[in-house]
Amino acid sequence: MSDHSAQDAQELARFGYKQEMDRRTGKFASFAVAFAFVSIATGIFTTFGSVLNTSGPMGIWTWPIATIGQLAVAFLLGGLAARIPVTGYHYQWCSRLANPVLGWILGWISFTFLAIVVVAVDYTVASTVFPVLFNFEGTANNCWVVTGLIILAQAVLIAVSTKATERVNNTAVSLELIGMVVLTVLLFIVAAARGMTDFSNLTSKGVVPAEGYWSFGELTSAGPWMLGFLLGAFTIVGFESAANLAEETNDPETVVPRAMWQAVAASGGLGFLFIVAVTLAIKDPVALAQSGTPIADVIQDTLGGFISTLLLVLVSIAIFACGLVIMLTGVRLTWAMSRDERFPGWQVLHRIHPTYRTPLAATVFFMVLAEAVLAIFSQDTDVLFTLFGAATLLPAIMYASTVTLYIVKRNKLPHSDKFDLGAWEMPLIVVAVIWLVFELLLFRDASFADAWKYVLVMMAIGAVYLAYLLVSKGVHGLSMPDMHSIDAELDNE
Numbered sequence: 001m002s003d004h005s006a007q008d009a010q011e012l013a014r015f016g017y018k019q020e021m022d023r024r025t026g027k028f029a030s031f032a033v034a035f036a037f038v039s040i041a042t043g044i045f046t047t048f049g050s051v052l053n054t055s056g057p058m059g060i061w062t063w064p065i066a067t068i069g070q071l072a073v074a075f076l077l078g079g080l081a082a083r084i085p086v087t088g089y090h091y092q093w094c095s096r097l098a099n100p101v102l103g104w105i106l107g108w109i110s111f112t113f114l115a116i117v118v119v120a121v122d123y124t125v126a127s128t129v130f131p132v133l134f135n136f137e138g139t140a141n142n143c144w145v146v147t148g149l150i151i152l153a154q155a156v157l158i159a160v161s162t163k164a165t166e167r168v169n170n171t172a173v174s175l176e177l178i179g180m181v182v183l184t185v186l187l188f189i190v191a192a193a194r195g196m197t198d199f200s201n202l203t204s205k206g207v208v209p210a211e212g213y214w215s216f217g218e219l220t221s222a223g224p225w226m227l228g229f230l231l232g233a234f235t236i237v238g239f240e241s242a243a244n245l246a247e248e249t250n251d252p253e254t255v256v257p258r259a260m261w262q263a264v265a266a267s268g269g270l271g272f273l274f275i276v277a278v279t280l281a282i283k284d285p286v287a288l289a290q291s292g293t294p295i296a297d298v299i300q301d302t303l304g305g306f307i308s309t310l311l312l313v314l315v316s317i318a319i320f321a322c323g324l325v326i327m328l329t330g331v332r333l334t335w336a337m338s339r340d341e342r343f344p345g346w347q348v349l350h351r352i353h354p355t356y357r358t359p360l361a362a363t364v365f366f367m368v369l370a371e372a373v374l375a376i377f378s379q380d381t382d383v384l385f386t387l388f389g390a391a392t393l394l395p396a397i398m399y400a401s402t403v404t405l406y407i408v409k410r411n412k413l414p415h416s417d418k419f420d421l422g423a424w425e426m427p428l429i430v431v432a433v434i435w436l437v438f439e440l441l442l443f444r445d446a447s448f449a450d451a452w453k454y455v456l457v458m459m460a461i462g463a464v465y466l467a468y469l470l471v472s473k474g475v476h477g478l479s480m481p482d483m484h485s486i487d488a489e490l491d492n493e
Contacts, residue, residue, distance in 0.1 A: 043235025059228025066232025067268030069435025078257030
C-alpha cells in the first residue's frame with residue numbers, strides 16, 4: 001500500500017471502517033464514472049422525442065437552466081463528499097448529518113432509484129437503438145431478452161474486476177466525449193454548408209399549441225414549457241455516483257467533488273451545443289415529433305446513413321457504460337448498507353470476494369433484482385415512460401432531501417481544506433433551492449401517476465423492513481460505526 005493509500009485508509013478508519021477494497025480509482029476514472037452516469041448521449045437520445053411532443057423544439061432552452069440548477073446541487077453535494085469520503089453517498093451523508101433512521105430512508109430511496117434506472121437505461125438500447133442498428137423488430141419479448149442479456153453482461157464485468165470495469169467505462173466515456181464533439185461540429189458545418197440550418201426551429205413550438213404554452217398548468221398538470229425541463233432533469237443526474245466509489249478512490253476528498261461538478265459542467269455545455277445543432281437541422285418539427293428516433297433521423301438527413309449508423313453505435317456504447325456505472329453504484333450502495341447490518345440479507349451481501357476483491361454477492365443480488373424489475377415491466381407498452389418517470393422523480397427527492405440537510409447543518413460541518421465553497425456557498429444554496437422546488441413541482445403532472453405508484457410501492461416495502469430494524473435493534477442499534485453524526489465528530493475534536 002502506498003503512503004497516499006495508507007493515509008486514505010487512516011482517514012476511512014475515522015468513520016469506523018477498515019479498508020476492504022483496493023484504492024485504484026484516479027482522477028479521470030472518477031470523472032468518467034460521474035460523466036457516464038449522466039451520459040448526455042443516452043439522455044438526449046432517449047428524451048428528445050418526448051420534449052418535441054410536450055414542449056416543441058423551443059423546449060431545448062430549458063437545458064441551460066437545468067444545468068445551472070444541477071451544477072449548484074453538485075457543488076453542495078461535493079462539499080459533503082469532501083467531508084464524508086465513505087461509500088454509500090446519500091445514505092452516509094444523511095445518516096451522519098441527521099440520524100441513521102433518516103439516512104436509511106434516503107439510502108432506500110437511492111437504492112430504489114438505481115434499481116429502476118439501470119433497467120430503464122438498458123431497455124432503451126434494446127428497444128430504440130438495436131432494432132434500427134441490426135434491423136429486427138423491437139417486440140416486447142425481443143426487448144426483454146436483449147435487455148436481460150445486457151444486464152447480465154454488466155453484472156459479470158462488475159463482479160469479476162473493478163479494474164476492468166473502470167477500463168471499459170474510461171474507454172466508453174472517451175469515445176462519447178470525442179464522438180459528441182465531432183457530431184456537434186459536423187452538424188453545425190454541414191447543415192450550414194447545405195443550407196439546411198433553420199433558426200426558426202429555435203423558437204418553434206412544433207406540435208404543441210401556442211395557446212396556453214406558457215401556462216404553469218393546473219393542480220395535476222404542468223404547463224408545456226415546464227415539461228421541457230424533463231430533458232435536463234432526466235439527463236443531468238447521477239453525477240454524485242463518483243462519491244459511491246470513495247473508498248476505492250485515491251485522495252477522494254479532492255478527486256470526488258471535482259469529478260462531480262466537472263461532469264455536470266462538461267455534460268451541460270457539450271449537451272446544449274449538441275441539441276442546438278440538432279434543432280437547427282430539423283426539416284419539419286411536426287413530422288419529426290412522430291419519430292421514435294428523432295436524433296438519428298436528423299443525423300441521417302444531415303450527415304447521411306453512414307454517420308447515422310456511427311451515431312447509433314456511439315449511443316449503444318454510451319448506454320452500456322451508463323448502465324454499467326448505474327449498476328456499479330447500486331452494488332456499492334447495497335454493500336455499504338449491508339456492511340452496517342441494515343439491508344435485507346446483509347449477512348451475505350456485505351462480503352468482499354477474496355480473489356476478485358469485489359462485493360460479488362451484492363452484485364449478484366442487484367442483477368437478480370434488476371432482472372425481476374425488467375420482468376415485471378416487460379409486457380408494458382408504455383414501459384419506457386414509466387421507468388424514466390420514476391428515474392427522474394427519485395433523484396429529485398434525493399437531491400432535495402440531502403441539500404435541505406446540508407443547509408441545516410452547514411454551519412456545523414467541519415472545515416475542508418480540499419474543497420471549500422467559501423463565499424459562493426450561499427449563492428449556490430439559493431440557486432439549488434429554487435431549482436429543486438421548481439423541479440419537484442413538475443411531478444404533479446398526471447403523466448407521472450405510474451411513477452408515483454412505483455415510488456410508493458417501493459417505499460412501503462422499505463417501511464416494513466425499517467420497522468423490523470427498529471423493533472429488533474432499536475434506534476440506537478442503527479447508529480453509525482464509531483461516529484453517530486457530524487456533530488459527534490466535532491465534539492470529539
